[in-house]
Amino acid sequence: MVINFKRHILSNGLRLIIHEDHTTPLVSCNVVYNIGSRDENPNKTGMAHLFEHYMFCGSKNIADYDLHLQKIGAINNAYTTQDITHYYITLPANNLETALWLESDRMLELAFLEDQLAIQKNVVIEEFKENFLNRPYGDMWLCFNDFVYERHPYKWLPIGKEISHIEKVTMSDMKEFFSRYYVPNNAVLTVAGNVKREEVISLVEKWFGDIPAGKTVTKNFPMEQENNQARLMEIYREVPSDMLMKGWKMGGRLSPDFYTYDLISDLFGSGQSSYLYQNLVTENQIFTDISAYVTATLDPGVFIVGGRPAEGVTIEEADRILSEYLFNFNFDLHLEKELQKVKNRVESILLGNEIKIEDRASLLGVSECFSCVEDFENERDRYFAVTTDQIETLVKSLLVPNKANTLYYRAK
Numbered sequence: 001m002v003i004n005f006k007r008h009i010l011s012n013g014l015r016l017i018i019h020e021d022h023t024t025p026l027v028s029c030n031v032v033y034n035i036g037s038r039d040e041n042p043n044k045t046g047m048a049h050l051f052e053h054y055m056f057c058g059s060k061n062i063a064d065y066d067l068h069l070q071k072i073g074a075i076n077n078a079y080t081t082q083d084i085t086h087y088y089i090t091l092p093a094n095n096l097e098t099a100l101w102l103e104s105d106r107m108l109e110l111a112f113l114e115d116q117l118a119i120q121k122n123v124v125i126e127e128f129k130e131n132f133l134n135r136p137y138g139d140m141w142l143c144f145n146d147f148v149y150e151r152h153p154y155k156w157l158p159i160g161k162e163i164s165h166i167e168k169v170t171m172s173d174m175k176e177f178f179s180r181y182y183v184p185n186n187a188v189l190t191v192a193g194n195v196k197r198e199e200v201i202s203l204v205e206k207w208f209g210d211i212p213a214g215k216t217v218t219k220n221f222p223m224e225q226e227n228n229q230a231r232l233m234e235i236y237r238e239v240p241s242d243m244l245m246k247g248w249k250m251g252g253r254l255s256p257d258f259y260t261y262d263l264i265s266d267l268f269g270s271g272q273s274s275y276l277y278q279n280l281v282t283e284n285q286i287f288t289d290i291s292a293y294v295t296a297t298l299d300p301g302v303f304i305v306g307g308r309p310a311e312g313v314t315i316e317e318a319d320r321i322l323s324e325y326l327f328n329f330n331f332d333l334h335l336e337k338e339l340q341k342v343k344n345r346v347e348s349i350l351l352g353n354e355i356k357i358e359d360r361a362s363l364l365g366v367s368e369c370f371s372c373v374e375d376f377e378n379e380r381d382r383y384f385a386v387t388t389d390q391i392e393t394l395v396k397s398l399l400v401p402n403k404a405n406t407l408y409y410r411a412k
Contacts, residue, residue, distance in 0.1 A: 002377050003360050007368075008201050012213040013185025017364045017373065018200050019192035021357060027193030028361035029089045029099035031107070032369040034188075035181040036083040037160070038153040038221060038299065046160025047177055049080040050124050050169060055087065055182075057116035059106035068098060080158045083298040084369050090358045093194035097203055103189070104207035107182060117171060124166050128159050136239045140409050147233045148247045148302055148405045151222040154295075183214025188368045192361035224249055224300055227403040234408040242315040243409040244322070245306040248398050252300045254371060259382045260390050261294050261303060261398075266342040267335075267391070268292040268326075269305060275338075276305070279325060285310050286321050298370055302405075303398060315408050326399045335388050346383050 008016040037048050055078070056065050069076055074091035089099045132138040142157060149155040160166060189208065191200050226249060250261050269276045269292025280286045290307030305326070309318035353359050367376040 003354060003364060003373075005364055005373060006197050007373075008204075010184065010205065010209055012209065012211055013183075014204075014208055014211075015188045015368055016201065016204050017188060017190040017192075017368050018195065018197050019190070019360055019364055020195060020197060021192065021360075022194050024194050024357050025093055026090055026357055027093040027096045027099075027191060027195055028358040029091070029096065029103065030188075030190040030192075030361045030365040031087045031103050032188045032190070032365040033085045033087075033181060034186045034217070034369050035085050036081050037156060037158040038082050039181070039217075039219070040153065040156075042153065042156075042161075044165055044169070044173065045156045045162075046124065046128075046158070046166045047169065047173065048085055049158040049160065050120060050166060051174065051177055051182075052078050052080045052085050052087075053120040053123060054117065054174065055106055055110070057113065057120065058111040060109040060111065062102060062105050063111070065102060065106065068102060072098060074099070082154055082158060084366060086362070086366065088358065088362065096191065096193075096195060096200075097207075100203055100207040104211065107184065107187070107208070108211050110178060112171060112175060114171060117169070117174060121166055121169060124159075125163050128163050128166070132159060137237075137243060137409070139237070140243060140245070140407075143233070143235055143409070144245055144247065144407050147231070147407060148249070149224060152224050152299060153221060154297060154299065154301075179214065180217065181214075184208060184211050185213045186217055188365050190361045190365035190368070192364065193357050221299060227405065229402050230404045230406065232406045232408070234410060236410045236412045239409070239411045241311075241411050242309055242318075243306065243407075244309060244315055244318055245304065245407040245409065246319075246322070247302040247304045247405045247407075248400075248403050249405075250294065250301055250303045250398060253296055253298050254375060255300075257394060258294075258296075259379075260386050260394050262296070263339065263342055263346070263383065263386050264391060264395055264398075265292040265294050265303060266345065267338055270342065270345075273341075275329075276307075276322075276325070280307070280322060284321075286313055286318055290322075315410065319406060319408075323401065323404070327401055329395060329399075331388075331392050331395075335391065339386070339388055339391060343384055343386075347380050350380050350383075 006018045040047050072095045074089055076089040078087040146155050251257050276290045287307040288310050292305045294303050295301035309315055367373045
């Protein structure tokens with residue numbers, strides 16, 4: 001399915017994406033900033049996520065951002081990834097101007113209040129502790145990313161490398177971050193719902209047109225080198241049982257092979273009918289659970305297989321059996337039939353992602369921020385064009401012993 005849209009670019013560089021749907025009484029207003037944790041200084045990580053929180057602390061003319069949305073029955077939230085920061089509001093269509101007023105005012109100028117910064121720093125620090133330090137397996141992804149990525153800033157997650165980085169953030173850091181990244185030419189505004197294109201353009205020009213453009217941000221991240229030999233990391237934690245994770249470096253979201261990578265991960269490790277689950281959980285009981293997935297980051301990502309060894313199976317034995325299965329995979333195992341099955345599942349997911357107006361707005365905004373909407377159109381056809389030969393060829397070049405990055409996350 002292709003979502004119909006119109007693009008309008010303001011003189012300050014803000015990209016506006018409009019999707020009209022007159023069957024809904026709602027409108028979704030999304031602002032996606034081209035700033036994620038990959039953009040951070042390695043010695044000041046967690047800034048993008050902290051700033052996401054801080055954006056709700058009041059702006060030049062609006063002391064309480066949420067209050068005005070609550071009055072009109074709107075819902076709103078935000079999230080930060082390694083690539084972007086995404087703010088979204090869904091509200092009655094006749095209240096669109098309220099959302100544009102709120103978003104434009106905080107893009108123009110935040111209040112920059114020291115007491116609010118202290119509050120949000122504490123909120124993020126508690127989130128770090130609760131989700132990553134004090135929870136069983138909480139730091140597994142922190143350790144795995146730092147291990148797999150040797151050069152690229154995907155080494156750390158949006159939460160940051162360590163709490164001390166958040167503790168040391170100053171108001172000067174916040175203002176510099178804001179002036180660099182929270183500018184119209186580094187953002188995409190998406191308006192989707194019961195609207196008319198010309199009216200939306202007029203309103204957006206009214207509220208955003210006078211906001212000055214910022215300096216163009218040049219992005220030049222250090223790229224990863226392909227592994228020449230297998231790598232192993234072992235860590236010990238107070239957890240109930242061992243966990244095994246294996247990762248292979250792969251192309252990014254715009255790679256021509258991305259759709260093949262994604263289908264391979266579904267074939268091997270998505271659900272109880274997948275190859276790995278059937279062979280290593282159901283039939284041979286080597287693992288109690290196992291899955292495979294891709295990171296789908298804009299820059300080159302990671303193909304991951306992770307699982308929990310069954311009771312009585314050492315992590316070394318589980319790794320050996322899993323590796324033998326992957327590296328000597330039998331492509332005669334009904335590949336054509338299984339590939340069609342996962343394609344059908346992907347089609348269902350893609351269609352489901354376009355049912356709600358807020359999901360369509362999100363797809364359009366994130367796609368435009370990554371590159372342009374057109375690069376992500378007809379994804380169903382791109383998945384369905386993948387052949388069994390492409391699957392076999394990529395598996396043989398990707399899942400090889402000397403390119404594996406293996407984490408033994410051991411129970412003490």
